Amino acid sequence: MAKLTDRELVDRARGGDAEAFGQLVRRHQPRILRLALHMLRSRPEAEDVAQETFIRAYQALARFDGRSEPYTWLYRIAVNLSLNTIRARRTARTSGDATDPRLEAFMVESRPDAANPSESALERQQYKALCEGIDGLSETLRTTLVLVCVDGLSHEEASQVLGAPEGTIAWRVHEARRKLREFMASKGYKLGGEES
């Protein structure tokens, strides 16, 4: 099958082509899963949310009007599911602990090609501090920061996902960066200015 666009896959899935929807899942599941991991800080929950996102999306395919990109629509569903999961929790997660999936990449066993273990450890400490800083942000700022700065969505795409004006997204990102920079400075990490 030639590489189809997301819209074409959605159109085929609407016509009952499950394989087309499966292809859409394979294409966007890593991003959805990463978003869920950053939001939930739990791999099992993130995988559940990622799977649930596509199931809900397939269920609501008929209501997708095509005015936005399918992946932003998927992102919206994933964010909503993640927030629902967070709000349904009985206990708060501890930031940057050993089970934090955001720091899995810094496990020595998961990065056999790491040239310098000590450098990797320092980097892990830095990201651990980042995790603490991000978790200290409000739900709104944290979600917006993850979408824009971690997942790389543009302000326009983030505004479509979150249903907020672009100016609001820009303000949230700016505010999240400022607070995160201050937090990192308090931890002894001097981070440079933001990139636009």
Added chain:
Amino acid sequence: MTKLDDLLSKWPMAERSQLEADEAAERVVAAIEGGQIPASIDEELLGAPLPKTAEEGETSAPPSLKPGRAGPVIAGVENKMSKDRTRDRTSFQELAKMATTPPPPTASQAPPPPSASVSGSGPAAVVRGKEADSSDSGIVDLKMIASADPSGEQRAQTTPLAASGLFEDEQPAKSAPAPASAPAATSAPPPAAKAVAQAAPVASAKKAVEEKKGGGGVLVVLGALVAAGAIAAGVFFYMKSRHAHDTAVATTTVAAPDKADTAKSAAPGTTATAAASVADLDTPDDLPAVDPNGKPVAHVGGRRHHHKVAAPDETAAPSATVDPKLVANIPTGGAGGGNGDLNAEMKAAAGGGTGLGGSGGQAAQGPTFAPGTVPQRPSQGQVTGAIGLVTPGARACLGSDEPVSHATITFQSDGTVKSVSVTGFAAGKPQEACIKTALSKAHVDPFAEATYPATISIRPNN
């Protein structure tokens, strides 16, 4: 220096094998194909995830592709609402346009049939266009009316006013042109409705005038009531102020005169009579007011007021506002001075004046005596002054802890003391003779009457 955005955008994540990704996708597809999909769609999952916080301002317009609060599915509803809002705005614009647009020109339009334009006999004399049936803006187009009835202007000139002849005091109807409202009232054109249309405005105008007249009567009554209320209020306040004024005059303090000079301080020309008693200098409260008949006047303005012997400066001031009744009792210039000359009166009261019986004015009801003759009786001031001179000697007769005694001094016509009677504590005691001796030294100017008694209280010196 590491940049924050670099750290965030290059966040390392554990690699997921392709196999794991395929397995996850297979699970989703299997769930879909297996029918493991919830029957109902959770609308919240399709809506905007995060509410706007309070600190967030509306810094830009919403994205053009904004799916809306409920996502793409709900977007249709939002679009519909947006269209409605647009239509509302358009509607308001149309309303504004309608409001500013003048009525359509009707000169070229044929006048409406009379049966349609005139209904009944009331104010329907104004011709209304056809468009009034559906959308009556309420604007009366006089031009349209004039064009519909060319002869209306002429008829208006000759038609008498509807209100003419309604009032008897009116002048006969002049041949002056009708007011501006006449053309509208007489513009019913068609012959069939002409009579009705001409009669209608007269009747309606007459009725209106009658109503106006009735309303005017009501207004007159109301005005009269208001005026009566105002008058009553004015009278009330006038009486109140006058009462206060009387009280002020009556309670004008007449300060106690000091020793011998106190004789000057009595009300000038007060016509004390034989029954008038002169109070003790230390007890000026006992000094009664007297009327021309010699009876004490204890009531001023219907109330009893205390009179105090006043210093001359104080007594002069309120004289300008004194009650006319009180003024009438005071013989102006009775001591021989000029009319109302207080200084002369005081001088005379102190015994220095010789103008008794002078050409001074007379009180309205006071004693009269011819010029150049002695007065009927000594003046109050003179008596007071004379007694004041001898009172210290009488008071010296009493011990400091002895009670008050009273003495009646009877002057005879030559001004000397005829007798002194003592009552009270000193009566029958050795002090009685002492008091009599002291008071017998008093002396006033001669007067016409045989005797003149004066009663005083004698208190011991402190």
